[in-house]
Amino acid sequence: MDPVMLVPVGPWWSVLAQAIGIYLLVDFISGIIHWSEDRYGAETTPLIGNAIKKNILHHHRPRHITRISLWEAMSPTLFISLGIFAVGTLLGLFGWQLVLLSLLGMNVNTVHRWAHSIPKDLPWFIRALQKARLIQTPQHHAIHHGLPRVTHYCAFTNWVNPVLEVFRFWRGVEWCIAVLTGIRPREDDSLPGAGPTPQWILDLDEEYKVSARERRAAES
Numbered sequence: 464m465d466p467v468m469l470v471p472v473g474p475w476w477s478v479l480a481q482a483i484g485i486y487l488l489v490d491f492i493s494g495i496i497h498w499s500e501d502r503y504g505a506e507t508t509p510l511i512g513n514a515i516k517k518n519i520l521h522h523h524r525p526r527h528i529t530r531i532s533l534w535e536a537m538s539p540t541l542f543i544s545l546g547i548f549a550v551g552t553l554l555g556l557f558g559w560q561l562v563l564l565s566l567l568g569m570n571v572n573t574v575h576r577w578a579h580s581i582p583k584d585l586p587w588f589i590r591a592l593q594k595a596r597l598i599q600t601p602q603h604h605a606i607h608h609g610l611p612r613v614t615h616y617c618a619f620t621n622w623v624n625p626v627l628e629v630f631r632f633w634r635g636v637e638w639c640i641a642v643l644t645g646i647r648p649r650e651d652d653s654l655p656g657a658g659p660t661p662q663w664i665l666d667l668d669e670e671y672k673v674s675a676r677e678r679r680a681a682e683s
């Protein structure tokens with residue numbers, strides 16, 4: 464790790480283009496991880512079953528992410544980013560680009576939490592970042608939580624999801640996986656009519672005193 468590599472070199476427009484590309488790449492990576500958890504993960508999946516459980520909970524109770532501590536909310540993306548940084552460094556990719564990718568990546572779930580927060584609970588500069596569309600807005604993220612919850616997986620910006628949806632990217636990848644392996648996406652048990660809410664989620668409702676109104680809203 465040579466600190467000299469942390470200084471961007473080259474014309475300003477090239478550095479800016481690379482930085483924008485990394486910002487969009489972070490969003491795309493967030494989409495790949497989120498999509499794979501939503502569509503193919505299960506509570507029983509070895510090693511990551513616990514993380515999948517958090518995804519399942521998030522679809523049933525989207526506002527739960529605002530009730531847990533900031534550390535609990537951001538730690539999954541923090542550890543994934545540290546992993547990407549370590550692998551990237553081992554592959555000889557250490558430089559300002561890898562550091563920027565890791566720093567932005569660490570904050571994906573924090574940005575996601577802000578997208579679920581009530582605006583008046585957020586500091587003015589976070590609301591300003593959302594208004595400027597530099598981070599994902601609540602309105603944009605709400606599309607993922609609308610029915611049937613199979614689009615808009617990228618959780619960092621407003622810019623990558625529309626492009627992926629135009630090309631029906633996720634459906635195309637799922638089709639390829641089904642053709643090549645026979646594996647099909649799992650059913651989302653948070654969808655209306657998919658059966659009763661799991662008991663462990665109802666237990667959490669008690670613990671966090673979730674109102675009946677919020678439960679009804681989450682289940683429609």
Ligand SMILES: [Zn+2]
Nearest residue numbers: 497501522607
């Ligand atoms: Zn999801």
Ligand SMILES: [Zn+2]
Nearest residue numbers: 521525575604
């Ligand atoms: Zn969400």
